[in-house]
Amino acid sequence: DAKTTQPPSMDCAEGRAANLPCNHSTISGNEYVYWYRQIHSQGPQYIIHGLKNNETNEMASLIITEDRKSSTLILPHATLRDTAVYYCIVSDFNSGNTPLVFGKGTRLSVIA
Amino acid sequence: GAGVSQTPSNKVTEKGKYVELRCDPISGHTALYWYRQSLGQGPEFLIYFQGTGAADDSGLPNDRFFAVRPEGSVSTLKIQRTERGDSAVYLCASSDNLAGGPPDTQYFGPGTRLTVL
Numbered sequence: 114d115a116k117t118t119q120p121p122s123m124d125c126a127e128g129r130a131a132n133l134p135c136n137h138s139t140i141s142g143n144e145y146v147y148w149y150r151q152i153h154s155q156g157p158q159y160i161i162h163g164l165k166n167n168e169t170n171e172m173a174s175l176i177i178t179e180d181r182k183s184s185t186l187i188l189p190h191a192t193l194r195d196t197a198v199y200y201c202i203v204s205d206f207n208s209g210n211t212p213l214v215f216g217k218g219t220r221l222s223v224i225a
Numbered sequence: 226g227a228g229v230s231q232t233p234s235n236k237v238t239e240k241g242k243y244v245e246l247r248c249d250p251i252s253g254h255t256a257l258y259w260y261r262q263s264l265g266q267g268p269e270f271l272i273y274f275q276g277t278g279a280a281d282d283s284g285l286p287n288d289r290f291f292a293v294r295p296e297g298s299v300s301t302l303k304i305q306r307t308e309r310g311d312s313a314v315y316l317c318a319s320s321d322n323l324a325g326g327p328p329d330t331q332y333f334g335p336g337t338r339l340t341v342l
Contacts, residue, residue: 156229156316156333157268200267212258212281213331215267 116140117201122220125195131188133219135201138182143205146177147213148186150197157200157215160186191223227251229334231317237340238307246302246337250319257300258331259292260316268316274300307341314338 118136125131137146145164149157161168161175163184168175174187188195200218204211230249238244250257255276260268270284274294282292289307294300304311314336320329 154335156318156335157331158333159330162330198267212260212270212273212284213268214270215260217265217267 116144116203116214117216119199119201119216119219121217122222124222124224125188125191127193127223127225128190131186131191131195131221131223133186133188133199133201133221134183135186136183137201137203140181140203141205144203145205146175146181146184147202147204148173148175149200149202149213149215150195151200151218152194152197160199191221193223193225195221196223197221229317229319229332231315231334231337233337234335235338235340237342239342240307240309242307242341244304244307244339246304246315246339248300248302248317248319248334250298250300250317251321251332252298254319254321254332255297256320256329257294258318258320259300259302260318262314262316262336264313271302271315304339307339309341312339312341 145162147162148160151157161170161173163175163177177184198218198220200215202213232247257274259271262268272292273281277294277297289305292302316336318331318333320331
């Protein structure tokens with residue numbers, strides 16, 4: 114079972130920031146937080162990951178709370194092409210390469 | 226460079242038939258994963274290869290499912306005696322298994338949509 118909890122759906126106006134929350138209250142010290150997204154009829158795509166510090170790349174920012182029990186993925190200026198299902202996943206780096214455990218994710222709809 | 230490719234993109238078969246689904250990972254990636262995704266659900270892990278060997282096959286639902294990766298590159302997922310419940314999108318992913326650090330980013334193919342009539 115997935116170790117994360119996400120809202121099933123969210124809407125966001127085009128050009129506004131999309132803030133996608135994720136709860137991972139049972140996360141352990143060895144586990145990273147990963148975000149992937151899946152655009153309709155495509156395979157999942159990596160977005161960003163973090164351990165305890167906030168992270169930013171060209172796609173998004175990841176804010177992790179100090180207790181690491183929750184995080185927020187931020188798309189700063191959402192576009193219609195960001196409409197997708199977003200998955201928050203925790204993964205243990207001590208296990209080497211490990212399969213990803215997906216939940217149902219959050220379906221983000223960006224509205225013009 | 227080329228991403229992960231999967232063939233066929235769509236496969237329709239009849240109940241009881243045998244099917245093979247192919248995955249070509251990113252060149253040089255030593256780790257390869259198979260997942261299955263049913264409608265409205267997230268992908269579900271099936272099997273993971275490190276090189277030629279199956280490092281973890283705990284996600285295979287039963288012995289009708291089998292996968293190989295004989296030369297450590299291309300992989301084939303084989304399903305015997307297909308059932309209607311096997312209908313799903315089968316996704317393949319690969320990663321480059323860098324030592325140490327966070328779990329490696331997985332790069333997914335577009336999937337094969339299997340329909341069992």
